[in-house]
Amino acid sequence: MKVKSLFIKDYNQFKDFELDLTYPAGHPKAGQPLDKVCIIGQSGTGKTTLLDKLHVVQRTLRFTDPNTKSNQVNNNSLNSTMNPNDSDLGFIKYINSDTNTQATFFDNGYFVCENAESFSKLSPHFMSMFIDANTGSKDIGKNLQYWKDIIKDIVAFREQEIQRKLEIAELITTNQDRLQEELEKFNEWQKNMPNPLKDLAENYLDKILYRFNLRVRQSLDFKKTEDIETIKIETIDGKEVPNNLLSTGTKQVILTTLPLYALKPQKKIILFDEPERSLYPDIQAIIVDFYINLTTNCQFFFATHSPLIASCFEPWEIVELKFNPDGSVYRELYYDVEKGNHVDNYTIDPRYLRWDSILTRLFDLDKDSNEARTRKLMELATLRSKLQKANGKLSFEEKQKLQTQFEKLAELLDWEYDAEN
Amino acid sequence: MQRIDKTLLLSSEYKQWEESMNEIHSQYNSSNNKYYYDVVMNLLHCQKGVCAYTEILLCSDELYHSGHWKNGKYQIHKPEFSGALDHFDPSLKKSKGWLWNNFFIVQKDINDKHKQDKPVDYILKPDSISYNPFKLLEYDEQLHIFIANTDLDESLQKRINDMIELLGINLSWVKTIRRNHLRRIIAKIQNGIGNWQQEEKDNEQFFTAFAMCRQKLQTEENQ
Numbered sequence: 001m002k003v004k005s006l007f008i009k010d011y012n013q014f015k016d017f018e019l020d021l022t023y024p025a026g027h028p029k030a031g032q033p034l035d036k037v038c039i040i041g042q043s044g045t046g047k048t049t050l051l052d053k054l055h056v057v058q059r060t061l062r063f064t065d066p067n068t069k070s071n072q073v074n075n076n077s078l079n080s081t082m083n084p085n086d087s088d089l090g091f092i093k094y095i096n097s098d099t100n101t102q103a104t105f106f107d108n109g110y111f112v113c114e115n116a117e118s119f120s121k122l123s124p125h126f127m128s129m130f131i132d133a134n135t136g137s138k139d140i141g142k143n144l145q146y147w148k149d150i151i152k153d154i155v156a157f158r159e160q161e162i163q164r165k166l167e168i169a170e171l172i173t174t175n176q177d178r179l180q181e182e183l184e185k186f187n188e189w190q191k192n193m194p195n196p197l198k199d200l201a202e203n204y205l206d207k208i209l210y211r212f213n214l215r216v217r218q219s220l221d222f223k224k225t226e227d228i229e230t231i232k233i234e235t236i237d238g239k240e241v242p243n244n245l246l247s248t249g250t251k252q253v254i255l256t257t258l259p260l261y262a263l264k265p266q267k268k269i270i271l272f273d274e275p276e277r278s279l280y281p282d283i284q285a286i287i288v289d290f291y292i293n294l295t296t297n298c299q300f301f302f303a304t305h306s307p308l309i310a311s312c313f314e315p316w317e318i319v320e321l322k323f324n325p326d327g328s329v330y331r332e333l334y335y336d337v338e339k340g341n342h343v344d345n346y347t348i349d350p351r352y353l354r355w356d357s358i359l360t361r362l363f364d365l366d367k368d369s370n371e372a373r374t375r376k377l378m379e380l381a382t383l384r385s386k387l388q389k390a391n392g393k394l395s396f397e398e399k400q401k402l403q404t405q406f407e408k409l410a411e412l413l414d415w416e417y418d419a420e421n
Numbered sequence: 422m423q424r425i426d427k428t429l430l431l432s433s434e435y436k437q438w439e440e441s442m443n444e445i446h447s448q449y450n451s452s453n454n455k456y457y458y459d460v461v462m463n464l465l466h467c468q469k470g471v472c473a474y475t476e477i478l479l480c481s482d483e484l485y486h487s488g489h490w491k492n493g494k495y496q497i498h499k500p501e502f503s504g505a506l507d508h509f510d511p512s513l514k515k516s517k518g519w520l521w522n523n524f525f526i527v528q529k530d531i532n533d534k535h536k537q538d539k540p541v542d543y544i545l546k547p548d549s550i551s552y553n554p555f556k557l558l559e560y561d562e563q564l565h566i567f568i569a570n571t572d573l574d575e576s577l578q579k580r581i582n583d584m585i586e587l588l589g590i591n592l593s594w595v596k597t598i599r600r601n602h603l604r605r606i607i608a609k610i611q612n613g614i615g616n617w618q619q620e621e622k623d624n625e626q627f628f629t630a631f632a633m634c635r636q637k638l639q640t641e642e643n644q
Binding site for chain 1 (some may be wrong): 498530560561562563566568569571572578585586591592593594596597
């Protein structure tokens with residue numbers, strides 16, 4: 001299931017707030033729910049609130065269909081049939097792209113499906129997954145959510161591996177004749193048995209850890225029993241980095257990737273708050289694609305303050321929240337409303353902008369640099385003007401001196417000759 | 422920054438009131454004064470609808486043409502414009518808060534966030550008789566910023582450059598709007614779908630930068 005639209009009747013700063021979360025006309029996926037959404041906006045506009053609204057968890061669900069009265073549904077207190085287009089309540093509209101089944105989830109906790117499809121069968125698909133990049137002082141270990149799922153297969157694999165190695169070790173002293181045969185069997189076992197640690201390393205964490213010169217330790221290496229119940233990180237040249245010495249950014253990436261490894265989400269809604277936390281700009285620029293590639297046909301919602309994260313989105317995938325004068329919020333549209341929501345009518349596309357333009361055009365920063373730069377640019381213009389007027393007025397040496405000053409300042413300002421500055 | 426002629430007084434009732442006040446003016450309160458829009462719209466008329474310092478468009482000429490005044494009073498109720506009334510010399514705000522000579526209408530952020538109450542140098546007072554942008558300023562058409570005329574002596578250049586900075590004329594966002602506006606015009610001309618005369622007629626903002634760019638580019642073309 002994917003979210004198609006959202007309506008908030010009245011909740012904090014959201015008043016009659018409606019979000020269309022489908023691709024616009026003219027797009028190859030026109031009308032289908034967005035694959036990924038980037039929520040931006042000043043602090044307090046409600047980015048995290050939107051994620052919270054979308055975070056539907058199992059315990060809140062009560063399923064019904066439009067013709068079912070409350071007394072027929074688990075004795076709930078529903079007095080009338082639920083109309084999927086009822087705007088007296090807030091709602092989220094979903095669509096199952098496989099079956100084209102639509103459903104509406106209301107603020108009062110009811111799910112209304114348009115046909116008699118088995119609600120309980122659908123329920124896991126409405127569940128969303130919330131990933132908070134604020135990993136703070138958390139460590140890689142058993143206090144983590146999904147840790148049991150993460151470590152279960154790894155421990156089982158290691159136990160078998162240890163058992164087999166012990167058996168081989170015993171043969172060295174007891175039965176040399178069988179040793180070669182058992183070694184071959186062991187190699188065959190290693191080849192055929194899916195290695196969860198290898199999967200975690202090669203298909204998940206190492207894809208990003210190599211940027212920090214790190215990787216997951218795959219070799220069997222333990223001194224105490226707890227060692228097999230954890231994940232070890234090492235440098236590219238094999239030196240172990242204890243968990244407590246991992247940088248905040250490295251830990252953030254690991255701790256946000258582990259739930260995706262544990263659950264291997266398919267067709268899920270994944271909510272991600274501030275994925276840029278503690279990450280250097282080069283990692284921010286690739287992190288969205290990194291997470292998306294770890295999942296299958298999921299719908300992602302990212303709330304962010306990062307222009308680099310925003311640059312990974314198509315313009316219709318950006319939900320920019322802004323304050324109205326009365327303190328309520330609205331979504332800034334990037335297309336000409338009079339012409340309509342069509343790909344050709346969009347005037348902003350973050351994928352094509354420089355980072356500084358994203359800051360000024362999407363994030364409404366009213367400066368493209370520190371104002372100290374402006375005064376230096378005036379100095380540069382003054383030197384340029386003097387050089388242009390120099391002929392006949394200044395000696396060659398004086399002109400050369402000015403030219404040197406000009407070039408030095410131009411470099412300091414990263415000023416490109418005859419280009420946009 | 423264009424030279425502004427403020428001698429055309431359409432809001433004569435306000436002017437009489439201003440002159441009738443003694444040495445100390447009644448306290449300045451923009452939201453509470455019956456002459457506020459008379460001052461603002463008369464200024465916009467004198468300034469051709471643009472910010473006095475940055476020359477960013479603030480108001481459509483449909484709202485400030487002289488037909489909207491009757492018996493020295495502006496007639497439209499709460500006209501829409503995006504600007505703020507600036508006291509050029511903030512030191513006069515307390516005692517001469519309604520002084521016509523000290524008023525300009527400027528882009529709101531220039532007034533509220535940038536210029537504020539910083540002390541000014543009258544060398545760049547846009548309505549002063551001695552102010553001539555073509556003698557005091559130059560426009561760098563690549564960097565799209567104004568600087569002091571480099572033919573002037575260094576100390577004068579510094580005073581002018583300080584004032585350019587204080588008035589927000591080269592603020593990065595102002596520069597970006599001006600640069601994009603002028604580039605569009607220049608590209609049209611260079612692509613043969615516009616000419617300087619027609620563009621000057623149609624141009625609604627950044628008059629001084631436009632004129633200086635035109636002068637420079639036409640001189641280069643003729644060389």
